Amino acid sequence: MTQTRYDSDDGQVRQSDTTTEAVAARSCPECDGRVVEHEDRGEATCAECGLVLDEDAIDRGPEWRSFEDGDRDGKSRVGAPTTELMHDRGLSTNIGWRDADAYGETLSARKRARMQRLRTWDERFRAKDAQERNLKQAFGEIDRMASALDLSEPVRETAGALYRRAVEAELLPGRSIEGMATASLYAATRQHGAPRRVTEFADVSRVRKKRVQRAYRYLKQELGLAIEPEDPTRYVPQFASSLDVSDEAERLARELLDVAKREGAHSGKSPAGLAAAAIYAAANLTNEKLTQAAVSSVADVSRVTIRDRYQELLDVYAAREE
DNA sequence: GGGGTAAATACTTGCCT
């Protein structure tokens, strides 16, 4: 009697895996979700909606005041803000292509030759390295996909950091940049506890679902990523807001899922399918009009699956009541 | 609209070599 196990794809499903990130006793003001602290970045995000609660303790932006009397232009002591999503963290300089000095005067032949050599070296230091070019392209991909899926900034940053680690661990040779970039982004959303379905990533990526999953598994294993098994309740806020159901129904959906989890009725079933069914069942119970077709399309789960799961959820819930 | 079903497909696991 074998079963499809959606909760075992990180190879080591243990209770202790869930404690990698410190769990705060706070809850999100927006959606009441669990708040996850990311100590390494001085950030706290909501596990449900990805909302950033505590922005960085360190301000990496320029300082918008002058330090010398009469110096009205030089209001910045630092360069551009650093970010994970620039291949050199935004710290590079550029040497212009024009053969003119800062005042616009043309340069002598000797100086021109020297500038040419400088450019050559500048070029070599900055982008010659295959790894750097690799990062550049991957970060572009990550940013593009994240925009398409409307993912929060911290998620993008995490994805960038993961990808960088993958490159540094030399995981890339023999694998496609897009595949690994997509996998990094997927892993990031899982780590932040606001998961999206793999198919969503495959839709906005040039790689197919299969490749994404393969790359994801590889990434997770090689980097020793501790990622919690997918929890159906994590999908509830997403689906609920897309379908515009009441808070009451949303709460009920969570309860249905909690009961199902306690009864072990969820093992082997797809988390998104369960969440979709719970929303549908809850909407029915609170007399809200919600068609299976509507839920099916936002959750990316077939009507058949919703029907099957929602009957099960109701059965388990009813058996539990007495 | 909901609900049912059969065949096709996807994914996992265990077994084998």
Place this chain on the structure above:
DNA sequence: AGGCAAGTATTTACCCC
């Protein structure tokens, strides 16, 4: 290591009420 078979979940494409 990788191929293969078996078992389960999910989707697809019909159907009826």
